[in-house]
Amino acid sequence: MLHRLCEHPDAPRFNYATGDRLWPADLPGIAQFRYGLEASRGPRQPVPDSATLSHVDRWRKIVPWVRENVPVTVQLDRDWGVLPTTSREDIALAPWKFVPDNEPLDRLVIYRTAGTTGHPITVPHHPVAVRCYEPMIEFALSRYGVKPEFDDQSVACFLVGAQIRTYTYATVLYNWNGAGFAKLNIRPTEWPSEGSQQRYFHAFAPKFLSGDPIAFSEMMRLGIEASPAALITTSVAMSPQLKRRLSERYKAPVIDWYSMVETGPIGYACPRGHGYHLLPHDLYAEVLKPDGTPAQSGQRGEIAVTGGRNPLLPLFRYRTGDFGIMDHSPCPCGDPMPRFLELEGRKPVLIRAKDSTPVSTVDLSRLLREYPLLIHEFTQHSDLACELVIRPLPGIAPDLAAITGALTRVLGELPLTIRVDPTLGDRQDSDVKTLAYRSELILED
Protein backbone atom coordinates (compact mmCIF):
# COMPACT_ATOMS: atom_id res chain seq x y z
CA MET A 1 0.00 0.00 0.00
CA LEU A 2 2.77 2.41 0.90
CA HIS A 3 4.49 1.70 -2.41
CA ARG A 4 1.26 2.32 -4.30
CA LEU A 5 0.64 5.60 -2.51
CA CYS A 6 4.14 6.86 -3.19
CA GLU A 7 4.69 5.50 -6.69
CA HIS A 8 1.34 6.26 -8.27
CA PRO A 9 1.90 8.32 -11.45
CA ASP A 10 -0.21 11.11 -9.98
CA ALA A 11 1.28 10.93 -6.49
CA PRO A 12 2.25 14.32 -5.09
CA ARG A 13 5.83 15.21 -4.31
CA PHE A 14 5.87 13.96 -0.73
CA ASN A 15 8.43 15.93 1.28
CA TYR A 16 8.53 13.92 4.49
CA ALA A 17 8.69 10.35 5.70
CA THR A 18 7.20 9.04 8.89
CA GLY A 19 5.06 6.23 10.20
CA ASP A 20 2.85 5.36 13.12
CA ARG A 21 5.86 4.59 15.36
CA LEU A 22 3.91 1.87 17.05
CA TRP A 23 5.72 -0.90 18.95
CA PRO A 24 4.21 -4.31 19.66
CA ALA A 25 4.35 -3.60 23.38
CA ASP A 26 2.10 -0.57 22.82
CA LEU A 27 -0.85 -2.59 21.60
CA PRO A 28 -2.35 -3.69 24.96
CA GLY A 29 -2.38 -0.08 26.17
CA ILE A 30 -4.12 1.11 23.04
CA ALA A 31 -6.60 -1.77 23.24
CA GLN A 32 -7.31 -0.79 26.83
CA PHE A 33 -7.86 2.83 25.79
CA ARG A 34 -10.17 1.72 22.97
CA TYR A 35 -12.17 -0.37 25.45
CA GLY A 36 -12.31 2.45 28.02
CA LEU A 37 -13.52 4.91 25.43
CA GLU A 38 -16.76 2.92 25.16
CA ALA A 39 -16.95 1.28 28.57
CA SER A 40 -16.12 4.30 30.67
CA ARG A 41 -18.63 6.65 29.10
CA GLY A 42 -21.09 7.93 31.59
CA PRO A 43 -22.38 11.04 33.30
CA ARG A 44 -19.66 13.15 34.88
CA GLN A 45 -19.80 15.29 37.96
CA PRO A 46 -18.61 18.90 37.80
CA VAL A 47 -15.78 18.00 40.17
CA PRO A 48 -12.65 15.97 39.43
CA ASP A 49 -13.07 12.22 39.77
CA SER A 50 -10.84 10.08 41.98
CA ALA A 51 -8.66 8.95 39.06
CA THR A 52 -7.89 12.56 38.14
CA LEU A 53 -7.08 13.45 41.74
CA SER A 54 -4.86 10.41 42.02
CA HIS A 55 -2.92 11.42 38.88
CA VAL A 56 -2.40 14.96 40.14
CA ASP A 57 -1.31 13.70 43.53
CA ARG A 58 1.34 11.57 41.80
CA TRP A 59 2.43 14.49 39.61
CA ARG A 60 3.17 16.53 42.73
CA LYS A 61 6.16 14.28 43.21
CA ILE A 62 7.36 13.85 39.63
CA VAL A 63 6.22 16.75 37.43
CA PRO A 64 8.33 19.86 38.10
CA TRP A 65 5.62 22.43 37.36
CA VAL A 66 3.08 20.67 39.56
CA ARG A 67 5.66 20.10 42.29
CA GLU A 68 6.47 23.81 42.34
CA ASN A 69 2.91 25.06 42.22
CA VAL A 70 0.75 22.53 44.04
CA PRO A 71 2.23 21.91 47.50
CA VAL A 72 1.70 18.52 49.09
CA THR A 73 -0.08 20.27 51.93
CA VAL A 74 -2.93 21.19 49.59
CA GLN A 75 -5.94 18.88 49.83
CA LEU A 76 -6.74 18.34 46.17
CA ASP A 77 -10.43 17.50 46.35
CA ARG A 78 -11.19 20.29 48.82
CA ASP A 79 -9.01 22.98 47.25
CA TRP A 80 -9.31 22.09 43.55
CA GLY A 81 -11.16 25.24 42.58
CA VAL A 82 -8.42 27.54 43.82
CA LEU A 83 -5.46 25.61 42.46
CA PRO A 84 -3.38 27.41 39.83
CA THR A 85 -3.99 26.78 36.15
CA THR A 86 -1.62 26.18 33.26
CA SER A 87 -1.72 27.71 29.81
CA ARG A 88 -0.09 27.78 26.42
CA GLU A 89 2.31 30.42 27.74
CA ASP A 90 3.59 28.00 30.40
CA ILE A 91 4.39 25.42 27.74
CA ALA A 92 5.90 28.07 25.49
CA LEU A 93 8.32 29.22 28.18
CA ALA A 94 9.36 25.92 29.77
CA PRO A 95 7.90 22.75 28.25
CA TRP A 96 10.42 20.63 30.16
CA LYS A 97 8.70 21.58 33.41
CA PHE A 98 5.81 19.37 32.39
CA VAL A 99 7.86 16.28 31.56
CA PRO A 100 7.78 13.86 34.53
CA ASP A 101 11.14 13.18 36.17
CA ASN A 102 10.84 9.44 35.71
CA GLU A 103 9.57 9.36 32.15
CA PRO A 104 12.03 7.88 29.63
CA LEU A 105 12.79 10.21 26.74
CA ASP A 106 13.74 7.61 24.16
CA ARG A 107 10.36 7.79 22.38
CA LEU A 108 9.89 11.53 22.69
CA VAL A 109 8.49 13.13 19.55
CA ILE A 110 8.02 16.83 19.00
CA TYR A 111 5.11 18.68 17.47
CA ARG A 112 5.53 22.35 16.84
CA THR A 113 2.07 23.75 16.61
CA ALA A 114 1.85 26.01 13.64
CA GLY A 115 -0.26 28.41 15.62
CA THR A 116 -3.24 28.38 13.31
CA THR A 117 -5.25 29.77 16.12
CA GLY A 118 -2.90 30.36 18.99
CA HIS A 119 0.80 31.00 19.34
CA PRO A 120 3.59 28.70 18.25
CA ILE A 121 4.77 26.25 20.88
CA THR A 122 6.84 23.10 21.02
CA VAL A 123 4.94 20.17 22.47
CA PRO A 124 6.62 17.04 23.81
CA HIS A 125 4.57 14.04 22.75
CA HIS A 126 4.59 10.27 22.73
CA PRO A 127 3.65 7.94 19.84
CA VAL A 128 1.23 5.91 21.95
CA ALA A 129 -0.71 9.06 22.82
CA VAL A 130 -0.86 9.95 19.12
CA ARG A 131 -2.02 6.45 18.21
CA CYS A 132 -4.95 6.82 20.60
CA TYR A 133 -6.36 9.29 18.07
CA GLU A 134 -7.44 6.39 15.85
CA PRO A 135 -9.86 4.82 18.37
CA MET A 136 -11.28 8.29 19.03
CA ILE A 137 -11.83 8.88 15.32
CA GLU A 138 -13.52 5.48 15.04
CA PHE A 139 -15.78 6.40 17.95
CA ALA A 140 -16.76 9.76 16.46
CA LEU A 141 -17.39 8.17 13.05
CA SER A 142 -19.56 5.48 14.63
CA ARG A 143 -21.67 8.14 16.33
CA TYR A 144 -22.56 9.29 12.82
CA GLY A 145 -23.31 5.75 11.70
CA VAL A 146 -20.01 5.42 9.84
CA LYS A 147 -18.16 2.18 10.55
CA PRO A 148 -15.52 1.75 7.87
CA GLU A 149 -13.70 -1.55 7.46
CA PHE A 150 -9.98 -0.95 7.24
CA ASP A 151 -7.58 -3.31 5.48
CA ASP A 152 -4.17 -3.24 3.90
CA GLN A 153 -5.60 -2.97 0.40
CA SER A 154 -7.40 0.30 0.95
CA VAL A 155 -6.74 3.83 2.12
CA ALA A 156 -8.28 4.82 5.42
CA CYS A 157 -7.88 8.56 5.24
CA PHE A 158 -6.45 11.51 3.41
CA LEU A 159 -5.63 14.46 5.60
CA VAL A 160 -6.20 17.41 3.30
CA GLY A 161 -4.29 20.65 3.56
CA ALA A 162 -4.05 23.76 1.39
CA GLN A 163 -0.95 25.64 2.41
CA ILE A 164 2.06 27.27 0.81
CA ARG A 165 4.24 24.73 2.58
CA THR A 166 3.43 21.82 4.82
CA TYR A 167 4.78 18.38 5.56
CA THR A 168 3.31 15.77 3.25
CA TYR A 169 3.81 12.04 3.50
CA ALA A 170 2.22 8.65 3.05
CA THR A 171 2.24 5.77 5.46
CA VAL A 172 0.27 2.76 6.65
CA LEU A 173 -1.38 2.45 10.05
CA TYR A 174 -1.17 -0.72 12.10
CA ASN A 175 -4.14 0.40 14.21
CA TRP A 176 -6.23 0.16 11.05
CA ASN A 177 -4.96 -3.19 9.79
CA GLY A 178 -2.25 -1.66 7.66
CA ALA A 179 -4.61 0.64 5.75
CA GLY A 180 -3.03 3.55 3.91
CA PHE A 181 -2.94 7.13 5.05
CA ALA A 182 -1.58 10.24 3.37
CA LYS A 183 -1.19 13.84 4.38
CA LEU A 184 -1.66 15.92 1.27
CA ASN A 185 -1.30 19.50 0.18
CA ILE A 186 -3.84 20.01 -2.56
CA ARG A 187 -2.28 23.17 -3.96
CA PRO A 188 -1.67 22.50 -7.66
CA THR A 189 2.05 23.22 -7.34
CA GLU A 190 2.52 20.03 -5.31
CA TRP A 191 1.31 17.65 -8.03
CA PRO A 192 2.94 16.29 -11.17
CA SER A 193 0.38 17.51 -13.69
CA GLU A 194 -2.97 19.14 -14.10
CA GLY A 195 -5.74 16.97 -12.72
CA SER A 196 -3.37 14.80 -10.66
CA GLN A 197 -5.23 15.52 -7.44
CA GLN A 198 -8.51 14.36 -8.92
CA ARG A 199 -6.98 11.17 -10.31
CA TYR A 200 -5.11 10.41 -7.08
CA PHE A 201 -8.27 10.81 -4.98
CA HIS A 202 -10.18 8.67 -7.45
CA ALA A 203 -7.51 5.94 -7.50
CA PHE A 204 -7.34 5.52 -3.73
CA ALA A 205 -10.89 6.40 -2.66
CA PRO A 206 -10.09 7.17 1.00
CA LYS A 207 -12.71 5.88 3.43
CA PHE A 208 -12.90 9.29 5.09
CA LEU A 209 -11.23 12.69 4.90
CA SER A 210 -9.85 14.95 7.57
CA GLY A 211 -8.85 18.57 7.16
CA ASP A 212 -9.85 22.10 7.98
CA PRO A 213 -12.55 24.34 6.51
CA ILE A 214 -10.12 26.26 4.30
CA ALA A 215 -8.67 23.05 2.83
CA PHE A 216 -12.11 21.53 2.23
CA SER A 217 -13.29 24.77 0.69
CA GLU A 218 -10.28 24.77 -1.63
CA MET A 219 -10.94 21.12 -2.47
CA MET A 220 -14.38 22.02 -3.71
CA ARG A 221 -13.06 25.03 -5.62
CA LEU A 222 -10.51 22.83 -7.39
CA GLY A 223 -13.25 20.38 -8.29
CA ILE A 224 -11.67 17.41 -6.55
CA GLU A 225 -14.18 14.58 -6.44
CA ALA A 226 -14.24 12.02 -3.63
CA SER A 227 -16.71 9.69 -1.99
CA PRO A 228 -15.69 9.58 1.65
CA ALA A 229 -18.00 8.15 4.29
CA ALA A 230 -17.38 11.26 6.38
CA LEU A 231 -15.34 14.44 6.58
CA ILE A 232 -13.72 15.29 9.88
CA THR A 233 -13.01 18.97 10.10
CA THR A 234 -10.51 20.31 12.54
CA SER A 235 -8.51 23.32 13.55
CA VAL A 236 -11.16 25.94 13.23
CA ALA A 237 -14.89 26.28 13.39
CA MET A 238 -16.82 25.79 10.19
CA SER A 239 -19.73 27.92 9.11
CA PRO A 240 -23.07 26.10 8.78
CA GLN A 241 -23.24 27.14 5.13
CA LEU A 242 -19.89 25.60 4.26
CA LYS A 243 -20.73 22.50 6.27
CA ARG A 244 -23.98 22.08 4.36
CA ARG A 245 -22.31 22.62 0.98
CA LEU A 246 -19.58 20.14 1.79
CA SER A 247 -22.04 17.57 3.05
CA GLU A 248 -24.15 17.93 -0.10
CA ARG A 249 -21.17 17.89 -2.42
CA TYR A 250 -19.56 14.80 -0.93
CA LYS A 251 -22.77 13.15 0.24
CA ALA A 252 -21.31 12.51 3.66
CA PRO A 253 -21.63 13.86 7.17
CA VAL A 254 -19.23 16.61 8.22
CA ILE A 255 -18.02 16.01 11.75
CA ASP A 256 -16.63 18.92 13.74
CA TRP A 257 -13.68 17.83 15.81
CA TYR A 258 -12.41 19.82 18.79
CA SER A 259 -8.75 19.03 19.26
CA MET A 260 -5.45 20.70 20.13
CA VAL A 261 -1.88 19.50 19.79
CA GLU A 262 -1.29 19.99 23.51
CA THR A 263 -4.40 18.12 24.59
CA GLY A 264 -5.24 15.78 21.74
CA PRO A 265 -8.91 15.40 20.84
CA ILE A 266 -11.24 16.96 23.39
CA GLY A 267 -14.65 16.76 21.79
CA TYR A 268 -16.71 15.90 18.74
CA ALA A 269 -19.86 17.55 17.51
CA CYS A 270 -23.02 15.92 18.79
CA PRO A 271 -24.77 14.17 15.87
CA ARG A 272 -28.03 15.81 16.97
CA GLY A 273 -26.41 19.22 17.00
CA HIS A 274 -26.37 19.68 20.78
CA GLY A 275 -22.89 21.06 21.19
CA TYR A 276 -19.68 19.04 21.47
CA HIS A 277 -19.44 15.90 23.59
CA LEU A 278 -16.37 15.34 25.68
CA LEU A 279 -14.66 12.56 23.74
CA PRO A 280 -11.91 10.85 25.76
CA HIS A 281 -12.92 9.24 29.03
CA ASP A 282 -9.56 10.00 30.67
CA LEU A 283 -9.85 13.78 30.43
CA TYR A 284 -11.45 15.90 33.13
CA ALA A 285 -12.91 19.06 31.63
CA GLU A 286 -14.10 22.13 33.48
CA VAL A 287 -15.09 25.67 32.61
CA LEU A 288 -13.27 28.42 34.46
CA LYS A 289 -13.92 32.00 35.37
CA PRO A 290 -11.18 34.52 34.52
CA ASP A 291 -9.69 34.09 38.02
CA GLY A 292 -9.29 30.34 37.47
CA THR A 293 -12.07 29.24 39.78
CA PRO A 294 -14.76 26.96 38.34
CA ALA A 295 -17.66 28.66 36.62
CA GLN A 296 -21.15 27.99 37.92
CA SER A 297 -23.30 25.48 36.09
CA GLY A 298 -24.53 27.12 32.90
CA GLN A 299 -22.04 29.97 33.19
CA ARG A 300 -19.77 30.71 30.27
CA GLY A 301 -16.03 30.44 30.80
CA GLU A 302 -12.72 29.15 29.52
CA ILE A 303 -12.44 25.43 28.94
CA ALA A 304 -9.65 23.74 30.90
CA VAL A 305 -8.65 20.08 30.93
CA THR A 306 -6.76 17.79 33.27
CA GLY A 307 -5.41 14.32 32.60
CA GLY A 308 -5.08 12.86 29.14
CA ARG A 309 -2.67 10.17 28.05
CA ASN A 310 0.46 11.90 26.86
CA PRO A 311 3.05 10.63 29.35
CA LEU A 312 5.39 13.47 28.37
CA LEU A 313 2.88 16.27 28.87
CA PRO A 314 0.43 15.60 31.70
CA LEU A 315 -2.30 18.21 31.54
CA PHE A 316 -3.05 20.09 34.72
CA ARG A 317 -5.98 22.52 34.57
CA TYR A 318 -4.73 23.41 31.10
CA ARG A 319 -6.57 26.47 29.82
CA THR A 320 -7.39 25.88 26.19
CA GLY A 321 -8.10 29.49 25.29
CA ASP A 322 -11.52 28.38 24.05
CA PHE A 323 -14.72 29.48 25.70
CA GLY A 324 -18.04 27.78 26.23
CA ILE A 325 -20.58 26.43 28.68
CA MET A 326 -20.47 22.94 30.15
CA ASP A 327 -23.67 21.00 30.23
CA HIS A 328 -23.84 17.84 32.32
CA SER A 329 -27.50 17.10 31.56
CA PRO A 330 -28.45 14.03 29.46
CA CYS A 331 -28.30 14.49 25.69
CA PRO A 332 -30.98 13.13 23.35
CA CYS A 333 -28.26 11.64 21.16
CA GLY A 334 -27.51 9.06 23.83
CA ASP A 335 -23.87 9.89 24.57
CA PRO A 336 -23.83 10.36 28.35
CA MET A 337 -20.63 12.39 28.37
CA PRO A 338 -21.00 16.12 29.19
CA ARG A 339 -21.13 18.67 26.40
CA PHE A 340 -19.58 21.99 25.58
CA LEU A 341 -22.27 24.40 24.46
CA GLU A 342 -21.76 27.65 22.60
CA LEU A 343 -18.20 26.58 22.05
CA GLU A 344 -16.46 29.60 20.66
CA GLY A 345 -14.56 27.57 18.14
CA ARG A 346 -11.57 29.02 16.52
CA LYS A 347 -12.80 30.83 13.47
CA PRO A 348 -11.18 30.27 10.08
CA VAL A 349 -9.05 33.27 9.25
CA LEU A 350 -8.54 34.23 5.64
CA ILE A 351 -5.37 36.15 4.87
CA ARG A 352 -4.62 37.23 1.33
CA ALA A 353 -1.39 38.33 -0.31
CA LYS A 354 -1.25 41.44 -2.47
CA ASP A 355 -2.08 39.35 -5.57
CA SER A 356 -5.15 37.91 -3.70
CA THR A 357 -3.58 34.46 -3.25
CA PRO A 358 -4.79 32.95 0.05
CA VAL A 359 -2.01 32.72 2.61
CA SER A 360 -2.47 30.15 5.35
CA THR A 361 -2.00 31.31 8.90
CA VAL A 362 0.04 28.14 9.32
CA ASP A 363 2.55 29.54 6.86
CA LEU A 364 2.63 32.86 8.68
CA SER A 365 3.14 31.08 11.99
CA ARG A 366 5.99 29.07 10.57
CA LEU A 367 7.59 32.31 9.47
CA LEU A 368 7.01 34.14 12.74
CA ARG A 369 8.28 31.36 14.96
CA GLU A 370 11.76 32.03 13.62
CA TYR A 371 11.73 35.14 15.80
CA PRO A 372 11.82 35.34 19.61
CA LEU A 373 8.14 36.06 20.17
CA LEU A 374 6.08 34.90 23.09
CA ILE A 375 2.79 35.71 21.41
CA HIS A 376 1.58 37.82 18.54
CA GLU A 377 -1.60 39.23 17.04
CA PHE A 378 -1.73 39.61 13.29
CA THR A 379 -4.62 41.52 11.73
CA GLN A 380 -5.49 42.01 8.09
CA HIS A 381 -7.96 44.75 7.34
CA SER A 382 -10.46 44.80 4.50
CA ASP A 383 -8.12 46.94 2.37
CA LEU A 384 -5.47 44.17 2.82
CA ALA A 385 -3.33 46.40 5.08
CA CYS A 386 -1.73 44.35 7.84
CA GLU A 387 -0.90 45.04 11.45
CA LEU A 388 1.27 42.88 13.70
CA VAL A 389 1.45 43.33 17.47
CA ILE A 390 4.15 41.26 19.15
CA ARG A 391 5.15 40.39 22.68
CA PRO A 392 8.82 39.38 22.57
CA LEU A 393 10.33 36.73 24.81
CA PRO A 394 11.54 38.39 28.02
CA GLY A 395 14.83 40.20 27.60
CA ILE A 396 15.12 39.76 23.84
CA ALA A 397 14.55 42.45 21.24
CA PRO A 398 13.38 40.93 17.94
CA ASP A 399 14.65 42.30 14.65
CA LEU A 400 11.60 44.20 13.38
CA ALA A 401 13.15 44.90 9.98
CA ALA A 402 13.78 41.20 9.49
CA ILE A 403 10.17 40.36 10.43
CA THR A 404 8.93 43.02 8.00
CA GLY A 405 11.11 41.59 5.23
CA ALA A 406 9.95 38.03 5.87
CA LEU A 407 6.27 38.99 5.87
CA THR A 408 6.66 41.05 2.74
CA ARG A 409 8.19 38.10 0.92
CA VAL A 410 5.04 36.07 1.62
CA LEU A 411 2.36 38.77 1.43
CA GLY A 412 3.84 41.07 -1.16
CA GLU A 413 4.17 44.83 -0.80
CA LEU A 414 1.17 45.43 1.44
CA PRO A 415 1.00 48.24 4.00
CA LEU A 416 2.36 46.68 7.20
CA THR A 417 2.86 48.09 10.67
CA ILE A 418 4.56 46.24 13.52
CA ARG A 419 4.12 47.25 17.14
CA VAL A 420 5.78 45.83 20.26
CA ASP A 421 3.48 45.36 23.26
CA PRO A 422 5.12 43.66 26.26
CA THR A 423 1.70 43.23 27.90
CA LEU A 424 -0.03 41.54 24.98
CA GLY A 425 -2.03 38.56 26.21
CA ASP A 426 -2.10 39.52 29.85
CA ARG A 427 -5.46 38.36 31.03
CA GLN A 428 -8.14 40.95 31.45
CA ASP A 429 -11.43 40.43 33.18
CA SER A 430 -13.08 39.26 30.02
CA ASP A 431 -13.36 36.08 28.04
CA VAL A 432 -11.82 37.57 24.93
CA LYS A 433 -8.57 35.80 24.25
CA THR A 434 -5.65 37.14 22.32
CA LEU A 435 -6.11 35.78 18.82
CA ALA A 436 -2.98 35.13 16.85
CA TYR A 437 -4.80 36.05 13.65
CA ARG A 438 -7.71 38.25 12.76
CA SER A 439 -9.00 39.13 9.35
CA GLU A 440 -11.67 41.41 8.06
CA LEU A 441 -11.79 39.38 4.84
CA ILE A 442 -14.63 36.92 4.53
CA LEU A 443 -14.18 33.24 3.68
CA GLU A 444 -16.52 32.65 0.79
CA ASP A 445 -18.86 29.77 1.35
Place this chain on the structure above:
Amino acid sequence: MQNEGPQLETLTHRLSECPDDFLLPPLAPKTGVIHVEALASDHFRALGVEPGKINFSGGDRHQSLVALAVWLLHDDWFLKRPDLAPATRTLFSESLAKLSLVVSAEQCVRDPDRREEFSRHCLGQLNLRPKGETIEQALDRHNSLDSTERDRVMRDMRAAEARARQVREKMAKRAAEEAAAKTTRE
Protein backbone atom coordinates in the same frame (compact mmCIF):
# COMPACT_ATOMS: atom_id res chain seq x y z
CA MET B 1 13.26 18.18 71.81
CA GLN B 2 10.66 17.72 74.47
CA ASN B 3 13.12 18.10 77.32
CA GLU B 4 15.49 20.82 78.27
CA GLY B 5 19.19 20.04 78.05
CA PRO B 6 22.33 21.97 78.93
CA GLN B 7 23.08 25.46 77.65
CA LEU B 8 24.05 25.59 74.02
CA GLU B 9 27.06 27.79 74.69
CA THR B 10 28.48 25.15 77.05
CA LEU B 11 28.36 22.61 74.25
CA THR B 12 29.74 24.79 71.49
CA HIS B 13 32.53 25.90 73.80
CA ARG B 14 33.31 22.29 74.63
CA LEU B 15 33.45 21.47 70.92
CA SER B 16 35.82 24.33 70.25
CA GLU B 17 38.15 22.88 72.88
CA CYS B 18 38.03 19.37 71.48
CA PRO B 19 41.53 17.86 71.71
CA ASP B 20 43.12 17.23 68.33
CA ASP B 21 43.49 13.56 69.25
CA PHE B 22 39.75 13.08 68.71
CA LEU B 23 40.13 14.29 65.14
CA LEU B 24 42.87 11.87 64.24
CA PRO B 25 42.04 9.26 61.59
CA PRO B 26 40.01 6.33 62.93
CA LEU B 27 41.84 3.07 63.28
CA ALA B 28 41.61 0.76 60.31
CA PRO B 29 43.43 -2.55 59.66
CA LYS B 30 46.50 -0.83 58.24
CA THR B 31 45.96 2.86 58.90
CA GLY B 32 44.47 5.26 61.39
CA VAL B 33 45.16 6.16 64.98
CA ILE B 34 42.16 6.28 67.27
CA HIS B 35 39.98 3.34 68.17
CA VAL B 36 36.52 4.91 67.97
CA GLU B 37 34.61 1.82 69.00
CA ALA B 38 36.70 1.66 72.18
CA LEU B 39 36.00 5.34 72.85
CA ALA B 40 32.27 4.76 72.45
CA SER B 41 32.37 1.70 74.67
CA ASP B 42 34.15 3.69 77.38
CA HIS B 43 31.45 6.33 77.13
CA PHE B 44 28.67 3.82 77.65
CA ARG B 45 30.54 2.29 80.56
CA ALA B 46 30.85 5.78 82.06
CA LEU B 47 27.07 6.04 81.75
CA GLY B 48 26.82 2.76 83.62
CA VAL B 49 25.41 0.71 80.78
CA GLU B 50 26.67 -2.15 78.63
CA PRO B 51 28.65 -0.84 75.64
CA GLY B 52 27.02 -2.94 72.91
CA LYS B 53 27.94 -2.84 69.24
CA ILE B 54 28.08 0.38 67.16
CA ASN B 55 27.40 0.08 63.45
CA PHE B 56 29.84 2.35 61.56
CA SER B 57 28.11 2.15 58.19
CA GLY B 58 29.31 5.61 57.18
CA GLY B 59 33.00 4.80 57.11
CA ASP B 60 35.83 6.98 58.45
CA ARG B 61 33.86 10.24 58.41
CA HIS B 62 31.12 8.58 60.40
CA GLN B 63 33.63 7.23 62.94
CA SER B 64 35.21 10.66 63.31
CA LEU B 65 31.84 12.23 64.08
CA VAL B 66 31.18 9.53 66.69
CA ALA B 67 34.56 10.30 68.28
CA LEU B 68 33.60 13.97 68.37
CA ALA B 69 30.19 13.14 69.85
CA VAL B 70 31.86 11.07 72.53
CA TRP B 71 33.94 14.10 73.44
CA LEU B 72 30.87 16.36 73.46
CA LEU B 73 28.67 14.04 75.51
CA HIS B 74 31.37 13.00 77.96
CA ASP B 75 30.36 15.94 80.05
CA ASP B 76 28.98 15.72 83.55
CA TRP B 77 25.51 16.84 82.48
CA PHE B 78 25.15 13.81 80.18
CA LEU B 79 27.08 11.34 82.28
CA LYS B 80 24.45 11.74 84.99
CA ARG B 81 21.75 10.65 82.53
CA PRO B 82 22.06 6.89 81.87
CA ASP B 83 18.47 7.02 80.55
CA LEU B 84 19.91 8.72 77.45
CA ALA B 85 22.02 5.65 76.56
CA PRO B 86 19.56 4.08 74.02
CA ALA B 87 19.14 7.38 72.16
CA THR B 88 22.89 7.91 72.28
CA ARG B 89 23.39 4.51 70.65
CA THR B 90 20.96 5.48 67.85
CA LEU B 91 22.75 8.80 67.47
CA PHE B 92 26.11 7.07 67.07
CA SER B 93 24.91 4.30 64.76
CA GLU B 94 22.38 6.02 62.55
CA SER B 95 21.99 9.76 62.53
CA LEU B 96 25.71 10.54 62.60
CA ALA B 97 26.12 8.21 59.62
CA LYS B 98 23.77 10.45 57.62
CA LEU B 99 25.32 13.65 58.89
CA SER B 100 28.77 12.37 57.92
CA LEU B 101 27.70 12.45 54.28
CA VAL B 102 27.57 16.24 54.32
CA VAL B 103 29.79 17.48 57.12
CA SER B 104 33.15 16.45 58.61
CA ALA B 105 34.25 16.29 62.25
CA GLU B 106 36.91 18.87 61.46
CA GLN B 107 34.23 21.33 60.27
CA CYS B 108 32.18 20.65 63.39
CA VAL B 109 35.07 21.87 65.49
CA ARG B 110 36.52 24.70 63.42
CA ASP B 111 33.40 26.32 61.96
CA PRO B 112 31.14 28.16 64.46
CA ASP B 113 27.94 27.43 62.52
CA ARG B 114 28.79 23.75 62.23
CA ARG B 115 29.64 23.65 65.96
CA GLU B 116 26.17 24.92 66.73
CA GLU B 117 24.61 22.56 64.20
CA PHE B 118 26.45 19.55 65.61
CA SER B 119 25.49 20.46 69.17
CA ARG B 120 21.85 20.93 68.23
CA HIS B 121 21.89 17.75 66.16
CA CYS B 122 23.15 15.68 69.10
CA LEU B 123 20.69 17.32 71.49
CA GLY B 124 17.81 16.79 69.09
CA GLN B 125 18.59 13.10 68.70
CA LEU B 126 18.54 12.78 72.49
CA ASN B 127 15.13 14.51 72.51
CA LEU B 128 16.66 17.56 74.16
CA ARG B 129 16.74 21.24 73.38
CA PRO B 130 19.15 23.91 74.58
CA LYS B 131 18.38 25.34 77.99
CA GLY B 132 16.21 28.47 77.78
CA GLU B 133 14.79 27.78 74.29
CA THR B 134 11.23 26.83 73.41
CA ILE B 135 10.63 23.82 71.17
CA GLU B 136 9.70 26.14 68.28
CA GLN B 137 12.83 28.24 68.70
CA ALA B 138 15.00 25.14 68.87
CA LEU B 139 13.39 23.60 65.79
CA ASP B 140 13.59 26.80 63.79
CA ARG B 141 17.23 27.38 64.61
CA HIS B 142 18.11 23.77 63.94
CA ASN B 143 16.41 23.76 60.56
CA SER B 144 18.18 26.93 59.50
CA LEU B 145 21.51 25.26 60.19
CA ASP B 146 20.60 21.76 59.05
CA SER B 147 23.28 20.65 56.58
CA THR B 148 21.44 17.46 55.71
CA GLU B 149 18.27 19.28 54.75
CA ARG B 150 20.21 21.96 52.90
CA ASP B 151 22.15 19.31 51.10
CA ARG B 152 18.95 17.50 50.14
CA VAL B 153 17.48 20.72 48.75
CA MET B 154 20.68 21.43 46.82
CA ARG B 155 20.82 17.90 45.46
CA ASP B 156 17.16 18.06 44.42
CA MET B 157 17.81 21.38 42.71
CA ARG B 158 20.84 20.04 40.88
CA ALA B 159 18.91 16.95 39.83
CA ALA B 160 16.02 19.11 38.58
CA GLU B 161 18.41 21.29 36.59
CA ALA B 162 20.11 18.26 35.10
CA ARG B 163 16.78 16.74 34.13
CA ALA B 164 15.54 20.01 32.60
CA ARG B 165 18.76 20.22 30.58
CA GLN B 166 18.38 16.61 29.46
CA VAL B 167 14.77 17.20 28.34
CA ARG B 168 15.68 20.47 26.58
CA GLU B 169 18.51 18.80 24.69
CA LYS B 170 16.37 15.84 23.74
CA MET B 171 13.56 18.12 22.57
CA ALA B 172 15.96 20.16 20.46
CA LYS B 173 17.35 17.00 18.90
CA ARG B 174 13.96 15.44 18.28
CA ALA B 175 12.52 18.67 16.87
CA ALA B 176 14.62 18.05 13.81
CA GLU B 177 13.51 14.44 13.51
CA GLU B 178 10.34 12.78 12.33
CA ALA B 179 7.29 12.95 14.52
CA ALA B 180 4.65 10.25 14.36
CA ALA B 181 1.97 10.37 11.64
CA LYS B 182 -1.18 12.15 12.75
CA THR B 183 -4.50 11.44 11.13
CA THR B 184 -6.20 14.75 11.89
CA ARG B 185 -5.34 18.42 11.86
CA GLU B 186 -5.47 20.43 15.06
